Amino acid sequence: MSALKGRKAVITGGGTGIGLAVAKRLTADGATTVLMGRNLERLQEAARDIDGAIAVQCDVTDPAMVAQAFDTAREGGKIDILVNNAGIASGRPFHKLDYDEFRRIQNVNVDGVFHCTKAVVKDLMGGDYGRVINIASVAGLRGGPYISHYCASKHAVVGMTKALAVEWGQTKVTVNAVCPAYVETAMAENAIKTIMSNTGRSREEAVAELADMNPQRRLIQVEEVAETVAWLCHPNSFTVNGQAISLDGGAP
Ligand code: NAP
Numbered sequence: 001m002s003a004l005k006g007r008k009a010v011i012t013g014g015g016t017g018i019g020l021a022v023a024k025r026l027t028a029d030g031a032t033t034v035l036m037g038r039n040l041e042r043l044q045e046a047a048r049d050i051d052g053a054i055a056v057q058c059d060v061t062d063p064a065m066v067a068q069a070f071d072t073a074r075e076g077g078k079i080d081i082l083v084n085n086a087g088i089a090s091g092r093p094f095h096k097l098d099y100d101e102f103r104r105i106q107n108v109n110v111d112g113v114f115h116c117t118k119a120v121v122k123d124l125m126g127g128d129y130g131r132v133i134n135i136a137s138v139a140g141l142r143g144g145p146y147i148s149h150y151c152a153s154k155h156a157v158v159g160m161t162k163a164l165a166v167e168w169g170q171t172k173v174t175v176n177a178v179c180p181a182y183v184e185t186a187m188a189e190n191a192i193k194t195i196m197s198n199t200g201r202s203r204e205e206a207v208a209e210l211a212d213m214n215p216q217r218r219l220i221q222v223e224e225v226a227e228t229v230a231w232l233c234h235p236n237s238f239t240v241n242g243q244a245i246s247l248d249g250g251a252p
Contacts, residue, residue, distance in 0.1 A: 003234050004081075005030035007129070010073050012036045012060055012116055013086035015043040017185030018135055021222035022083055025230045027051055034073040036060070037086065060086045060112030070119035079123040081233055084113045084157075085135040089187055091146040091194045102149045109153035113160060130173035131233050134161050135225070138181045138248050154179075158244045165242025174241040176232050181248035182210040184219040216249030 009026045013019040014035030023033040027050050035043045035050075036058040043055035058069035073079055088108045092101060113134060124130035139147055140154030161177040168175065182188045188210060195206040211218050225247060231237055232245075 002030035004230075007031045007080040007233075008034065008073070008077055009081035009083060009233070010034045010036060010070070010079050010116075010120070011083040011085055012058070012112070014083075015039060015046045015055070017187065018180075018183060018222050018225050019083070019085040020046050021226040022085060022229045023050055023053060025223070025226035026081070026083075026233060027053065029230055029233070031081065031233070034079075036069055036073075060116055061107045063115050066115040066119050070116070074123060078127070079120050080127070080129055081131045081133070082116060082120045082124075083133045083135065083229060084116055086112055086116075087135065087153075087187075089147070089150045089191070091191060091198075092149070093146050094148050097149055102152075105149045105153050106156070109150070110156045110160075113157055117160075117164070124173045125168075125171060128172050129235065130171070132161075132164065132173065132175040133229050133232050134158075134175070134177040135229075136161070136177040136179045136244060138179050138246060138251065140177065140179050141244060141246065161244060162242045169241070172238070174232070174238060176240060176242065177244040178225060178228050178232070179244050179246050179248070180220050180225050181214045181246075181251060182219050183222060183225060185222060188219060213251065214249035215251055218249070220247060220249070 009031045011019045011023050014023045015037045032052040035047050035055050037043050038059050040057040047053040047055040056069045056072050059065050134157050136157045137154040139151045140158040158177050161175050164175040192206045
């Protein structure tokens with residue numbers, strides 16, 4: 001397939017989990033990908049396995065580093081697609097949540113999306129095609145216990161998504177959010193370990209607790225998230241704009 005031939009996609013957090021699966025999937029559709037993250041060695045290792053991919057070190061919380069990384073990314077041609085995927089999570093009851101931890105999550109999940117999206121404005125405006133896809137979460141659509149800080153960050157991302165879709169309605173750019181329930185990655189693994197240590201439950205019970213939030217009783221696979229991102233990038237998906245697409249097996 002070559003729907004994205006000639007398109008360049010930047011994927012933050014592209015060296016692991018969902019971001020890596022997205023990079024592979026967009027490459028299969030013909031795009032060249034730029035993988036960004038803090039761990040350069042891991043990014044380079046991931047990029048070696050993906051046709052045409054390059055690895056660029058970038059901490060999305062650092063505006064100067066973001067500006068420099070995106071300059072590197074646009075060498076040889078402008079950026080067409082931004083997948084704001086870099087994100088972090090933690091679980092903490094609100095009464096034990098301190099302001100530093102609250103800010104740590106917002107800095108990556110919200111400020112990071114702000115800095116990276118700002119960095120591609122000049123690539124996307126005035127062109128004939130552009131996509132911004134934010135990997136939010138079902139926590140961007142509803143609440144849950146022990147994740148008020150994470151929920152706040154992902155609701156902010158969904159809000160920014162909807163606002164930019166309206167603001168850029170007269171351009172060829174679409175801005176959408178993808179909102180998965182638990183996906184089988186390092187992030188979900190951390191949640192499993194937290195449940196085990198806080199409750200004394202077995203690994204099997206902890207996995208079941210996460211899986212049971214999905215009516216299909218399972219953890220989502222990274223390839224499923226990547227498939228939705230690829231669909232949003234397809235030129236025929238232009239009409240889909242400002243959406244927050246739930247990938248949660250039909251949770252009410
Ligand atoms: P993951 O494997 O832990 O990926 C997170 C990625 O973000 C890593 O590649 C990490 O790379 C990068 N990252 C973290 N902080 C960064 C920073 N300051 N600057 C640049 N990159 C940074 O987990 P994942 O599940 O694939 O998560 C990807 C996204 O999906 C996140 O936004 C997450 O909130 C969202 N999500 C995950 C789930 C789930 O259950 N797994 C569900 C819904 C939504 P470096 O360490 O190299 O920086």
